[in-house]
Amino acid sequence: MKRTDFSFSLPPELIAQTPSLEREKARLMVIDRQTGLLKHQIFEDILGYFEPGDVLVLNDTRVIPARLWFLDAEGKEVEVLLIRQIKDTDWLCMVSPGKRAREGARLIHQSQSLSGEIISINDQGERMIRLQYSPSVPFLSLLEQIGNTPLPPYIHSDPKEWKDYYQTVYAREDGSIAAPTAGLHFTRDLLEAIQQKGVQVLYITLHVGPGTFRPVKTENVEDHIMDAEWFTVTPETAELINQAKENHHHCFAVGTTVTRTLETVGVTGKVIPSHQSTSLFITPGYTFRVVDRLITNFHLPESTLIMLVSAFYSREAVLSAYQKAIQEKYRFFSFGDAMLLL
Numbered sequence: 001m002k003r004t005d006f007s008f009s010l011p012p013e014l015i016a017q018t019p020s021l022e023r024e025k026a027r028l029m030v031i032d033r034q035t036g037l038l039k040h041q042i043f044e045d046i047l048g049y050f051e052p053g054d055v056l057v058l059n060d061t062r063v064i065p066a067r068l069w070f071l072d073a074e075g076k077e078v079e080v081l082l083i084r085q086i087k088d089t090d091w092l093c094m095v096s097p098g099k100r101a102r103e104g105a106r107l108i109h110q111s112q113s114l115s116g117e118i119i120s121i122n123d124q125g126e127r128m129i130r131l132q133y134s135p136s137v138p139f140l141s142l143l144e145q146i147g148n149t150p151l152p153p154y155i156h157s158d159p160k161e162w163k164d165y166y167q168t169v170y171a172r173e174d175g176s177i178a179a180p181t182a183g184l185h186f187t188r189d190l191l192e193a194i195q196q197k198g199v200q201v202l203y204i205t206l207h208v209g210p211g212t213f214r215p216v217k218t219e220n221v222e223d224h225i226m227d228a229e230w231f232t233v234t235p236e237t238a239e240l241i242n243q244a245k246e247n248h249h250h251c252f253a254v255g256t257t258v259t260r261t262l263e264t265v266g267v268t269g270k271v272i273p274s275h276q277s278t279s280l281f282i283t284p285g286y287t288f289r290v291v292d293r294l295i296t297n298f299h300l301p302e303s304t305l306i307m308l309v310s311a312f313y314s315r316e317a318v319l320s321a322y323q324k325a326i327q328e329k330y331r332f333f334s335f336g337d338a339m340l341l342l
Helices: 043-049 139-146 181-185 188-196 235-246 256-265 304-312 315-327
Strands: 027-031 038-042 055-059 061-063 067-071 077-087 090-096 106-109 114-121 127-133 173-176 200-206 229-233 251-254 274-278 293-297 338-341
Touching: 027 043, 027 315, 038 043, 043 188, 043 338, 055 235, 055 256, 067 114, 077 127, 127 139, 181 293, 188 200, 200 235, 200 256, 229 256, 235 251, 251 256, 256 274, 256 304, 293 304, 304 315, 304 338
Parallel strands: 027 338, 055 200, 055 251, 061 173, 251 293
Antiparallel strands: 027 038, 067 077, 067 106, 077 090, 090 127, 106 114, 114 127, 200 229, 229 274, 293 338
């Protein structure tokens, strides 16, 4: 498969710059994979597609304000995006411009409350930064004071304006640099209504890193390597999913992060509780063993995300659905509308 097999032309005005102010009022494209039937609905209509005994699995990771601006030794501005804590005060990060963050470079945050030293650089250009700050303030509390929400680069609106929205209503485990955006459409009332139908609402945790969004640069899709992302599936969640599958109920995965997590721990068809990393890259030809219903947003051309959705249905059918979405002026990407694949 070629990267360009997953290309399509998207009018820039369809890239959502602001969210739907009422989460559940986003549009929803529903596709029956068996019949090919396509419907245009509203996200809250998703309630009608659940049956008693089904499971709905969400990613409860929470986006941290990991975008920071430092000054280098010459007083020039350097942007740092924290990716993942490695140990103690050492964090893997992305830095721009990279030329101002060579190994040994010292950076000072503009607030003077945080400084760091670049101690290493990996093959992908990511840095390891060793941070220094007052031990009297918990680091995440400090980030809440001085950090910014790392909105995707294609969203040009003020990140402070959408800080609360760019977080699922069920987010609780700090650690992501991006929201699992398919979950942004759920409200507490909608989740309660789903539960009242006899559906188990379950949670996994996968901390979203740059690997989810890193562009595929290789010509052949198979040559692309996904970055590892850490996840947790608890014994309780694994048991309830397995029970539902054994009783021939459906497993609804909310987003690509949940899908990759469940398929990583479900290679035998049974979900195994685990705390580890995954670099699973799902492309057409993959056999799904756990997930049989997918809730997702509309993704970037040539991205690993549209490749996963194509694997769940088919490349041709997904690209055809995307063309219909463009004709109907659906809103794309993180703040955009949703798709349900049955």
